[in-house]
Amino acid sequence: MKKTTFMLAILLMAIAPCTRAQKSFDVNIWPSGAPVSNGIKDDVAKINVNLPADKGNRGRAVLICPGGGYGGLAMDNEGTNWIDFFRNQGIAAIVLTYRMPHGVKEVPIGDAEEAMRIIRRHASEWKINPSDVGIMGSSAGGHLASTLSTHSKADARPNFQILFYPVITMDRSYTHMGSHDNLLGKDASKEMEKLYSNELQVTPQTPQAFITVGSDDGLVPPMNSINYYTALLRNHVPASMFVYNNGPHGYGSQRWFRYTLEMQLELKAWLASF
Numbered sequence: 001m002k003k004t005t006f007m008l009a010i011l012l013m014a015i016a017p018c019t020r021a022q023k024s025f026d027v028n029i030w031p032s033g034a035p036v037s038n039g040i041k042d043d044v045a046k047i048n049v050n051l052p053a054d055k056g057n058r059g060r061a062v063l064i065c066p067g068g069g070y071g072g073l074a075m076d077n078e079g080t081n082w083i084d085f086f087r088n089q090g091i092a093a094i095v096l097t098y099r100m101p102h103g104v105k106e107v108p109i110g111d112a113e114e115a116m117r118i119i120r121r122h123a124s125e126w127k128i129n130p131s132d133v134g135i136m137g138s139s140a141g142g143h144l145a146s147t148l149s150t151h152s153k154a155d156a157r158p159n160f161q162i163l164f165y166p167v168i169t170m171d172r173s174y175t176h177m178g179s180h181d182n183l184l185g186k187d188a189s190k191e192m193e194k195l196y197s198n199e200l201q202v203t204p205q206t207p208q209a210f211i212t213v214g215s216d217d218g219l220v221p222p223m224n225s226i227n228y229y230t231a232l233l234r235n236h237v238p239a240s241m242f243v244y245n246n247g248p249h250g251y252g253s254q255r256w257f258r259y260t261l262e263m264q265l266e267l268k269a270w271l272a273s274f
Contacts, residue, residue, distance in 0.1 A: 024050045029114050036110050038102045045111040047118065048080070048095040051126055052087045059129035060271075061092035061119055062162065065112060067139025067250075070101055070182035077252035078138040078164070085253075085264060089271065092128055094119060098144070103185040105196070112144050113156035120155050134160035134207075138252055139220060140179040142166020143198065146228065149209070150201035160274075161209045162267065165217055165249055168224040169197040176220045199224075202231040208238040210270045212263055214247020240270055 029045040047063070066079040073079070079095045086093035098111040116133065123130040135158035137145030142163040149161045167179045170193040184192055194200060209232055213225040225241060232239040244259045251257035 023053070024048070027118060029111055029118065034099070034107075034110070036104065036106045038099055038104050038107045040099070040102065043099045044097075045099050045115075046097045047115050048097070049126065050083045050087055050093045050095070052090045052092060054127070056090040057127055058090040058132075059127060060090070060132045060134070061094055061126075061128045062086055062134045062136050063112070063115055063119065063158070064093060064095045065098065065135065065137035065141035065144045066095070067137065067141040067167075069176065069178040070108065070140045070143075071178060072100070073097065074138070074250070074252065077250070077254060078141060081253040082136070089268065091271070092126065101183050103182070105183050108144055108183070109147055109151075112148055113152055116148065116152070116156045116158065130155075132159055134158050134162060136162035136164075137166060138164040139250065140167050140176070140183075143168060143179060143183070143196075146198040147196065149207050150198045150203070158207055160207045163209060163211045163225070163228075164252065165213050165220055165247070166211070166224060166228070167220050168199050168228045170194075171197050174221045174223050176224075199227040199231045202228070202235050202237065204235045204237065206232065206235065206237050208232075208274070209240070210267060211239065211241040212244070212247070212266075213241070214244045214249065214251065216246060217249045219249035240266075242266055 027047050027049060064079055064082055066073045066075050068074050083093040096115050098108045101107045119133050120130040135145040135148055143166060145161050145163060146166060146168055148158055167176045169175045170180050211225050211229055213222045215222055229239055229241045246258060
């Protein structure tokens with residue numbers, strides 16, 4: 001009996017890595033080379049695909065865009081730490097590693113748009129409904145997510161958006177200047193700033209949104225979220241926004257954030273509502 005149990009344990013250990021490999025894997029976004037360069041050699045954009053178990057799979061996917069001021073990526077707190085939250089609800093969690101712009105705005109935007117196209121091209125293989133692919137972004141990742149939501153067309157536009165303390169505007173009076181300078185450059189024109197102030201680009205076709213922000217966010221002014229939410233309502237786009245009175249910037253998935261449980265419950269309820 002002991003020998004049988006031992007052999008079964010060995011067999012399970014051998015099988016487990018294969019099972020995980022079938023559910024979680026990386027895909028290079030530009031295997032033949034990116035069409036737009038930021039000047040950084042060997043800078044690779046990719047997605048980490050995490051599919052839910054077949055049982056309970058809702059056919060929904062979320063492309064997760066970590067923040068970092070367009071100068072880096074908070075991959076754990078605003079990226080990979082969210083995988084289990086979505087997979088436990090039968091939702092594919094696809095974490096985007098996008099390239100930094102270094103003043104070439106087309107670089108991260110192009111990476112994110114191509115990631116959306118890849119998800120939809122593989123929808124049948126990955127058991128995803130191509131009409132139920134959302135995007136999630138935190139901080140500067142929220143600007144990237146809202147940019148696709150307001151600028152992108154056809155197969156690159158998400159079906160819904162989830163934004164945590166997002167950078168929305170490029171208006172110098174209340175943007176996050178680090179994100180502004182890294183994306184558009186310090187000498188960006190007023191026309192370019194207006195174009196990528198996403199609160200000004202909302203239309204009735206903009207996908208529905210879930211937004212959270214802390215009223216005491218000292219890094220990205222809460223008016224970024226408030227003005228975007230107002231623009232969504234003005235255009236009759238369904239939107240939910242939650243403002244926390246003690247939510248410093250960057251709370252992400254951190255357990256020290258006192259509203260983490262409430263925030264996740266609200267998001268879970270919102271995702272179940274459509």
